[in-house]
Amino acid sequence: MFPCHRFQAESGVLQLRDTPDRLKSCTLKKALQHPSKGIEGIQQCFRALCCKGPPPPRPEYDLVCIGLSGSGKTSLLSQLCSESLENIVSTTGFSIKAVPFQNAILNVKELGGADNIRKYWSRYYQGSQGVIFVLDSASSEDDLETARNELHSALQHPQLCTLPFLILANHQDKPAARSVQEIKKYFELEPLARGKRWILKPCSLDDMEAVKDSFSLLINLLEERDFEPSRM
Numbered sequence: 001m002f003p004c005h006r007f008q009a010e011s012g013v014l015q016l017r018d019t020p021d022r023l024k025s026c027t028l029k030k031a032l033q034h035p036s037k038g039i040e041g042i043q044q045c046f047r048a049l050c051c052k053g054p055p056p057p058r059p060e061y062d063l064v065c066i067g068l069s070g071s072g073k074t075s076l077l078s079q080l081c082s083e084s085l086e087n088i089v090s091t092t093g094f095s096i097k098a099v100p101f102q103n104a105i106l107n108v109k110e111l112g113g114a115d116n117i118r119k120y121w122s123r124y125y126q127g128s129q130g131v132i133f134v135l136d137s138a139s140s141e142d143d144l145e146t147a148r149n150e151l152h153s154a155l156q157h158p159q160l161c162t163l164p165f166l167i168l169a170n171h172q173d174k175p176a177a178r179s180v181q182e183i184k185k186y187f188e189l190e191p192l193a194r195g196k197r198w199i200l201k202p203c204s205l206d207d208m209e210a211v212k213d214s215f216s217l218l219i220n221l222l223e224e225r226d227f228e229p230s231r232m
Helices: 021-033 035-050 073-080 141-155 180-186 208-226
Strands: 007-010 013-016 060-066 094-100 105-111 130-136 165-170 198-202
Touching (some): 060 073, 141 165
Parallel strands (some): 060 130, 165 198
């Protein structure tokens, strides 16, 4: 954004100083359109282009992030917040991060994925507006089966079943990683999630731009939900 530029009228001639070409053309056009209001027209143009007030606040959405231990939830969220990955440890209870994006702020409640914690996940679902489910696409068959059961349970939970889901097939940089198509088929997402709003995307820490793009798609779903007519 350009700073507000000063202008002076000396001997009836308006002097533009340190003004970008784009603004000069605008002021000249304004003056030609309103010859009787020369300075007034230019002032209006400068106010419109240079002296805008602060941008409107970004909308905030409350999300819950779930997945088994080792799926990479904490590392992905830390990277999105530009935090160091040194000494990262698995979340044992829950943690909350405000993840900023250009058009929204996501308040993400990450729940620990250990066996003794998952049974309490549903206690933290209330108030969520969307769900992030992270799975390890290179995990063992047993862990993948557990992840599938947990995702199925979340998709059918009364407090989550109407919410947008972002499903991230993490660790795509590992040799044993399954493809998105393999994950979709194994997790039976097409029949199970038909009629629901969900996104399945591959991801890894090596390509955070792709991760951000996936979150942008989730934000689009959240915005669409805001404009849906309320049901009576």
